[in-house]
Amino acid sequence: MKNIGFSILAVLFLFLSSCSTVEKKAEQKEKPFVWEGANLYFLLTDRFNNGTTDNDVNFERELPTGKLRGFEGGDIKGITQKIKEGYFTKLGINAIWFTPITEQIHGSVDEGTGNTYGFHGYWAKDWTALDPNFGTMDDLAELVQTAHANGIRIVMDAVINHTGPATEKDPAWENEWVRVEPTCTYKNYKTTIECTLTDNLPDIKTESTQEVGIPASLAQKWKDEGRYDQEMKELDEFFARTGHPRTPKFYLIKWLCDYIIQFGIDGYRVDTVKHTEESVWADFRKECEYAFELWKKNNPEKVLDDNKFYTVGEVYGYSISHKFAYDFGDKKVNYYANGFTDLINFEFKYNAQSAYEELFSRYSDILHGDLKGYGVLNYLTSHDDGTPFDQKRERSIESATKLLLCPGTSQVYYGDETARPLLIEGTQGDATLRSFMNWEDVKTDAKVQATLKHWQLLGQFRSNHPAVGAGVHKMISENPYVFCRTFEKGEYQDQVFVALDLDKGLKEIPVAELENGTKLRDAYSGKEAEVKDGKVSIDTEFDILLLELI
Numbered sequence: 001m002k003n004i005g006f007s008i009l010a011v012l013f014l015f016l017s018s019c020s021t022v023e024k025k026a027e028q029k030e031k032p033f034v035w036e037g038a039n040l041y042f043l044l045t046d047r048f049n050n051g052t053t054d055n056d057v058n059f060e061r062e063l064p065t066g067k068l069r070g071f072e073g074g075d076i077k078g079i080t081q082k083i084k085e086g087y088f089t090k091l092g093i094n095a096i097w098f099t100p101i102t103e104q105i106h107g108s109v110d111e112g113t114g115n116t117y118g119f120h121g122y123w124a125k126d127w128t129a130l131d132p133n134f135g136t137m138d139d140l141a142e143l144v145q146t147a148h149a150n151g152i153r154i155v156m157d158a159v160i161n162h163t164g165p166a167t168e169k170d171p172a173w174e175n176e177w178v179r180v181e182p183t184c185t186y187k188n189y190k191t192t193i194e195c196t197l198t199d200n201l202p203d204i205k206t207e208s209t210q211e212v213g214i215p216a217s218l219a220q221k222w223k224d225e226g227r228y229d230q231e232m233k234e235l236d237e238f239f240a241r242t243g244h245p246r247t248p249k250f251y252l253i254k255w256l257c258d259y260i261i262q263f264g265i266d267g268y269r270v271d272t273v274k275h276t277e278e279s280v281w282a283d284f285r286k287e288c289e290y291a292f293e294l295w296k297k298n299n300p301e302k303v304l305d306d307n308k309f310y311t312v313g314e315v316y317g318y319s320i321s322h323k324f325a326y327d328f329g330d331k332k333v334n335y336y337a338n339g340f341t342d343l344i345n346f347e348f349k350y351n352a353q354s355a356y357e358e359l360f361s362r363y364s365d366i367l368h369g370d371l372k373g374y375g376v377l378n379y380l381t382s383h384d385d386g387t388p389f390d391q392k393r394e395r396s397i398e399s400a401t402k403l404l405l406c407p408g409t410s411q412v413y414y415g416d417e418t419a420r421p422l423l424i425e426g427t428q429g430d431a432t433l434r435s436f437m438n439w440e441d442v443k444t445d446a447k448v449q450a451t452l453k454h455w456q457l458l459g460q461f462r463s464n465h466p467a468v469g470a471g472v473h474k475m476i477s478e479n480p481y482v483f484c485r486t487f488e489k490g491e492y493q494d495q496v497f498v499a500l501d502l503d504k505g506l507k508e509i510p511v512a513e514l515e516n517g518t519k520l521r522d523a524y525s526g527k528e529a530e531v532k533d534g535k536v537s538i539d540t541e542f543d544i545l546l547l548e549l550i
Helices: 076-085 137-149 216-224 228-242 248-263 279-298 356-367 396-405 429-433 439-444 446-464 466-470
Strands: 039-043 095-098 102-104 124-130 153-158 267-270 310-313 342-345 375-379 409-413 472-477 481-489 492-500 505-510 519-522 528-530 535-540 545-549
Touching: 039 446, 076 095, 076 137, 095 267, 124 137, 124 216, 124 248, 137 153, 137 248, 153 248, 153 310, 216 228, 228 248, 248 279, 267 279, 279 310, 356 375, 356 396, 356 472, 356 481, 396 409, 396 446, 409 446, 439 446, 446 466, 446 545, 466 481, 466 492, 472 505, 492 505, 519 535, 528 535, 535 545
Parallel strands: 039 095, 039 409, 095 153, 153 267, 267 310, 310 342, 342 375, 375 409
Antiparallel strands: 102 124, 472 481, 481 492, 492 545, 505 535, 519 528, 519 545
């Protein structure tokens, strides 16, 4: 299979999982892409980069809004533009997740913070269409193709739990499709899933066994757009092929899987997972896998590798400490057994307060122990977490070091790497987390540029070496702090050595695991050194070493 965008690494050694002495090899093996060690960038489509101003206003969305509660102009073209410029490659990003781009409600809603439009993408009106504020189907096709050509996987955002709020322009769907009350109280399993997340956020009856027709307002919309017959034909074919009943959840599953079949996206981040019964996600995963394999069959020349379709779930409040069990109080659910390869890890920002070794060894032990074969997505900042690790952006260097060097998949939230402010005067609630990307600071602010460089060097090291995120961790020395990571998949083997909190200038670190004469390169400074007497000496102006074999 092709692995577009990745250079072939020279593998010069064999190793044991405990970082024991390696034996050099002459053969070269292709570096695999593994989700367990991926460096994933998460962005709000509307807030990242404005690729064209032609689509900035649609559906008369022109009412005054609360601060950062309206559309700001970011779009699909803007993401593609930054891929082409090499921004993500320089940052060591090999997967991008962006917020939903399906057509949003046309009206606005006042949630107590002033008028708000669906700029964030979580207020769907029509899953079968893209919102023109974000772009067109052609724009999405170009994005996926450009990303794949640069070795970057694309993860879209799936919402099955709810529609957008009802407005004068956006009537709620029939009660066979949605419930509009009660509001969730989260006291137990039932009061978390058979309810609305907030007032006026119609909840899809995903548990329903009643067959339903298309919502009247959606059917009329398709007729007005001249595509009703085609959409109904595709639905008939889907239900005939699968044998699924025409219940609400299967309509939404079909519509989301169409993006896989048409564009070859590589994964879905799934929204509000714990707010539906878990069987929904097992059904979703089954159809996603079918769609992904169908796309591969239809597009053999575009296939990147033999990875399965990636699904990462937002089970709000899930922590790596829970391992397989999320506890509702009256019921425990294993979401890994219901369709997910990864879950977002809400605990990481707390664990990151620990020292390096406590953090790294704990995560390695769990991911290569109880959770072996599964993964977690670690983050320090997100679009709806009001207490991020570094809210004042005073620990950006530490944030990069801990996030990007920790075992597990890393999620870089847009602007983490540029210290984009998370406290915006005049905002209310999560709007303060969602400002437009600070591109001007990247051009003019020396401190931001230095921060970005640190994220880039660590990100590239992580991207170049699956061992960093997916390897087995072992501490070599406590003082100076040195560790190694080892990884193997098939015939591919990878090993790295990292030292942190060093003195600047000449430094000597133990690497007794390596044979004398082994040559190493520090990916941070670019300098090279040779192992002598079980140690390596290297003179750099930095307090960190990222050592790779050459």
